[in-house]
Amino acid sequence: MSQPSTPRLAQTCAEVEDALLSRWPESRLEPSLDRIRAFTELLGEPQASLRVIHLTGTNGKTSTSRMIDTLLRALDLRTGRFTSPHLERMSERISIDGEQLTDDEFVRAFNDVAAYTHLVDAEQEHPLSFFETMVGMAFAAFADAPVDVAVLEVGMGGSWDATNVADADVAVVLPIAVDHAKYLGESLAAIAQEKAGIIKPGCTAVLAEQSAEVAAVLLERAAEVGATVVREGMEFGVISRVPAIGGQLLSLQGLRGRYDDVFLPLHGAHQANNAAVALAAVEAFAGQAPLDADLVRAAFADVTSPGRLEVVRRSPTVVLDAAHNPHGAEATGAALEDSFNFSPLIGVMGVMSDKDAAGLLAAFEPHFSHLICTQNSTPRSMTAAELGRAAVDIYGEDRVTVVPDLADAIDRAAALAEAGEAFGAALGSGAVLVTGSVVTVGEARTMLKRGRRQ
Template sequence: MTDLPPDATQAPPSMEARPAETFAEVEDALLSRWPETKLEPSLDRIRAFTELLGEPQGSFRSVHLTGTNGKTSTSRMIETLLRALDLRTGRFTSPHLERMSERISIDGEPLDDEAFVRAFNEVAPYTHLVDSEQDHPLSFFETIVAMAFAAFADAPVDVAVVEVGMGGTWDATNVIEADVAVVLPVAIDHAKYLGDDAATIAAEKGGIIKPGSVAVLAEQTPEVAAVLLARAAEVGATVVREGIEFGVAARTPAVGGQVVSLQGLRGRYDDVFLPLYGAHQAQNAAVALAAVEAFGAGALDEDLVRAAFAEVTSPGRLEIIRRSPTIVLDAAHNPHGAEAAAAALEDSFAFSPLVGVMGVMEDKDHEGLLAAFEPHLTYLVCTQNSTGRSMSAAALGRTAVEVFGEDRVSVVPDLAEAIDRAATLAEAAEAIDVSIGAGAVLVTGSVVTVGEARAMLKGRR
């Protein structure tokens, strides 16, 4: 259990005051609550909250996703396929890249400011009731989860695609009874909260597998697979596994993404263009397809599948945000994600030089991130994002010098300046003693870093 600040057991002031009127007011109110980066593992608060709200999560069917990496991309793919089947969808993902309202989408679009304020005002009058009755007040994450469920119920949606915030068993999203539980590849991340070995983490994530559900399991290591299969057997869930019941039959890199053949649970789907890069995204697509088939859709029309996947986007995941030089954004923040991103860069591009801009969070495995990217980056600019959780550029730089060598690293704390420095190096390859080629910049290390870079660079295009 996380150590709590001295006043954490005291309920915050009553929220019976006037409703919020602006997005900024909602943002301030949510951020004043216990942060989502710290956990007090219990579903008591969220259960009490949703009970007061009339159990909105019971008014729609759901697909629940966990795993170490790939949740948001796969959620977006599942949602796109479900919408192609004329189902009204809600999607809850976290964290956000640029704006908090990105976390709650209906019909494929994030809530606009007015709808986000309305969702907050619907739940806000009940927050103080929960705060006063529980040992600890509602957190930011618990509050925004309830906002999402209330918004989905009000829409109303037919099905919600819900990504866990962290883990599974004790995650606030786990008050849903999902028809389909998706477990993407499990590796080590958030070790402080989830455990420092993959099997322990898998036991926590497997908590989203519920009695009578279908568990769609991405390819896992043997120890993780054993834990997840045991959980499914314990609760009587049906299991379908990547590489056995479904999977990627073939993939070929292509301009703007890749062309894949997917073996689903009910049929095979060939010549599917996926406008995302990397083998890991092809695997995410296979998982998404199996999840939708398992949801009850059965075999899907091949043209529908092709049309849906062709529309998929996943901002901040190997996203080309600018040309001349090319700037790529990828939110990899752990070694597993970094290895997948690096493999995709080698698979789909021929950048030379590739200059990295990296800003990481203090609690992440920055040594593992650096080691995963080192063989693929010509040069690295160490920076930091604007949050208090960010590791300082200087501290990151000290470790980077040990991994890359002093002549391949510079430290530029300001993110905008760091990107400009990297772009200059990518354009003038001779400045770092490599032959001139198709130079590019990769901004990575944290969702927050990538989100801040994305906001800056969109304005420059």
């Protein structure tokens, strides 16, 4: 894609978004660190001044990043956090001290690097991508703040992800499953090899529980580079969890101590595991002493993770969850059974065309009384009709409705949930789950927050 020959300074967020979207999208990749290295060199290597906690894995990165960020701020450290993709606004991807950049800060972050993007474009075989430009913006904003620690979530993979020009003090590897197979490989071992690239010499590698095949790859990488390894289920983990109103109550074994009566306002065993990983990552970063237990409790009680089993409406209840692969859908399904008692539960699903739609549909099938197949507004979205055809094979014709417009799909689902007695359910116990894609959930969240269905 050809780029303008002169820097395009922006006045507004809309202009920044337009400039960034004119670049290679996140769905187009050329595995190389050449462009981001050239970019950060021109920016003065801002990432070299940062202490870093770096996260990879198939699911749970954003929730765990947010937990780590909240714990670090409780230790009076100034944080920068880079996550992706965004739910509603691009500026969500870059946060300082737990707050996403304001519109003015986002414009300034873009303008600070804009001139250098064109120098890189002119020198490299391919222009900087959308994601690479965002990473450069984040590094520059964090160095300028300056922050005490940057919490970086990879975009995809690890070794050649643009965030990997930063060297982590702590490298976190969340559970690895098959996703993005076109780029990362079809086998778990191949995917693990790619994600293991964030484990750098001298760092502490915090490993969530993994399959034996994945663990072998990660441990081999850690031994190769001389990283210290701590593993969920061995050096740290969840001792117990009890679902509670609005979340769950945890006892966590950390690296430095045990922390009881920790309330986490998120649902599901997977979020309890994420909390254990986040705690271990912060303990590894902070030194040898145990963290203050009251501080840990207060921090976890403050954690939010928008779009992750997030209840955004009542009467009927509407829940948003960004599960977009079978592994994530299975975790969401387990959390629904564990933490809620919805009957009927009506699914609203919109999926990207490059995802395992059949696997997603199958994972949710035991939980949905009826499924509304829809689509989001992006060109990458699978059409509602195509998703509907796949769904009929798994759910049967009587349990599937196709409604291409997302807002109409949510309305139709809400009406079905409210008519719960037609399914033999008690009045008022019906709910809607919007899922299948971060984009679908983000668009639904924007609609529902605007009060479309008061």
